Amino acid sequence: xxxxxxxxxxxxxxxxxxxxxxxxxxxxxxxxxxxxxxxxxxxxxxxxxxxxxxxxxxxxxxxxxxxxxxxxxxxxxxxxxxxxxxxxxxxxxxxxxxxxxxxxxxxxxxxxxxxxxxxxxxxxxxxxxxxxxxxxxxxxxxxxxxxxxxxxxxxxxxxxxxxxxxxxxxxxxxxxxxxxxxxxxxxxxxxxxxxxxxxxxxxxxxxxxxxxxxxxxxxxxxxxxxxxxxxxxxxxxxxxxxxxxxxxxxxxxxxxxxxxxxxxxxxxxxxxxxxxxxxxxxxxxxxxxxxxxxxxxxxxxxxxxxxxxxxxxxxxxxxxxxxxxxxxxxxxxxxxxxxxxxxxxxxxxxxxxxxxxxxxxxxxxxxxxxxxxxxxxxxxxxxxxxxxxxxxxxxxxxxxxxxxxxxxxxxxxxxxxxxxxxxxxxxx
Ligand code: AMP
Ligand code: GLY
Numbered sequence: 001x002x003x004x005x006x007x008x009x010x011x012x013x014x015x016x017x018x019x020x021x022x023x024x025x026x027x028x029x030x031x032x033x034x035x036x037x038x039x040x041x042x043x044x045x046x047x048x049x050x051x052x053x054x055x056x057x058x059x060x061x062x063x064x065x066x067x068x069x070x071x072x073x074x075x076x077x078x079x080x081x082x083x084x085x086x087x088x089x090x091x092x093x094x095x096x097x098x099x100x101x102x103x104x105x106x107x108x109x110x111x112x113x114x115x116x117x118x119x120x121x122x123x124x125x126x127x128x129x130x131x132x133x134x135x136x137x138x139x140x141x142x143x144x145x146x147x148x149x150x151x152x153x154x155x156x157x158x159x160x161x162x163x164x165x166x167x168x169x170x171x172x173x174x175x176x177x178x179x180x181x182x183x184x185x186x187x188x189x190x191x192x193x194x195x196x197x198x199x200x201x202x203x204x205x206x207x208x209x210x211x212x213x214x215x216x217x218x219x220x221x222x223x224x225x226x227x228x229x230x231x232x233x234x235x236x237x238x239x240x241x242x243x244x245x246x247x248x249x250x251x252x253x254x255x256x257x258x259x260x261x262x263x264x265x266x267x268x269x270x271x272x273x274x275x276x277x278x279x280x281x282x283x284x285x286x287x288x289x290x291x292x293x294x295x296x297x298x299x300x301x302x303x304x305x306x307x308x309x310x311x312x313x314x315x316x317x318x319x320x321x322x323x324x325x326x327x328x329x330x331x332x333x334x335x336x337x338x339x340x341x342x343x344x345x346x347x348x349x350x351x352x353x354x355x356x357x358x359x360x361x362x363x364x365x366x367x368x369x370x371x372x373x374x375x376x377x378x379x380x381x382x383x384x385x386x387x388x389x390x391x392x393x394x395x396x397x398x399x400x401x402x403x404x405x406x407x408x409x410x411x412x413x414x415x416x417x418x419x420x421x422x423x424x425x426x427x428x
Pocket of ligand 2: 233295296298
């Protein structure tokens with residue numbers, strides 16, 4: 001098969017690395033990709049939201065299947081574009097329809113979906129500018145802390161956890177009346193704070209069946225011990241010692257299965273990954289959010305733990321045969337540690353030469369590229385998150401230490417990484 005993978009992050013390098021190992025993969029294209037994906041296939045310099053150009057590339061390269069990494073093209077309707085376009089309808093697209101992608105594209109849509117299908121989540125209210133005063137009155141009645149969420153996509157920045165009512169009301173005004181998050185904040189979800197331990201669960205669904213993939217936990221804060229600003233993710237680990245068989249059973253019964261049944265009942269076409277952001281409160285799972293794609297950097301630990309042929313999994317998804325698949329997982333612990341540009345998640349410079357990539361002296365590690373590109377013979381930084389170093393170990397601590405050792409041998413100006421990924425599972 002000839003595949004086109006859409007995206008350019010560590011998630012896409014990981015997927016490309018895994019696709020390349022499949023005997024079913026005859027040729028792999030990545031749009032636009034990065035210096036890492038260029039080692040797995042052919043990068044195509046195409047804007048991921050320019051569907052016409054992606055369609056032309058599919059025809060020119062006789063693509064059989066398109067796999068969509070990030071949320072933006074999904075929320076903008078790439079699945080529907082291919083399905084409805086004459087000449088493209090035979091190309092399999094892995095990713096949900098535009099309507100189903102609203103599970104990530106609109107927090108209010110996701111909340112209404114969960115309430116409708118009795119999926120456990122925090123109590124909430126939703127408000128537009130014309131309901132501003134109603135919203136203020138609602139906020140004042142809630143217990144603290146209180147969570148405000150811009151309805152639309154806000155590049156991971158649209159969630160605020162407020163410790164008092166004054167702060168919540170002033171942020172509410174900034175979002176709703178002063179466009180703090182642009183159009184994404186035209187509607188605001190006000191939500192009760194969930195306590196517990198956060199984790200991510202992933203499934204692959206064909207709309208009828210699903211397979212459960214390894215769970216993961218990511219580390220969003222820039223600083224060690226989870227201090228400082230939120231980022232796209234500074235590292236991730238899998239498996240999680242507190243995810244027991246009994247907990248997973250609850251997640252399946254209360255969350256995954258009602259979600260898939262709900263999608264079907266609501267006629268929301270969904271063939272792809274679902275990412276459940278969960279809070280485990282003393283063994284009881286609640287949904288914080290849905291994402292209509294894999295996570296990044298969670299992919300960098302989840303995919304390496306899957307022993308199955310990923311192209312076969314994609315094919316079974318497209319052909320609604322996931323009930324035939326049994327997921328085989330590597331029992332070893334896996335960690336990824338992300339090296340970022342100096343200044344990230346604020347302003348940072350690009351174009352810094354990356355040294356040490358040619359000498360993968362340690363075994364059991366894989367260097368996945370995020371924001372990188374080739375400049376002549378050099379590989380240079382091209383984003384905030386630059387590299388994700390994934391390692392296997394007998395336990396999480398070993399895996400993280402292995403990644404940290406690997407990172408000591410890599411270098412670019414301003415490089416920073418957290419050395420404490422997985423700290424709460426430290427057993428040494
Ligand atoms: P989201 O953009 O929905 O992933 O939210 C960003 C982060 O905010 C989540 O990963 C959680 O850590 C936190 N968060 C969001 N909603 C809640 C909630 N209702 N209770 C507690 N924490 C939350
Ligand atoms: N690491 C969180 C995300 O991909 O949304």
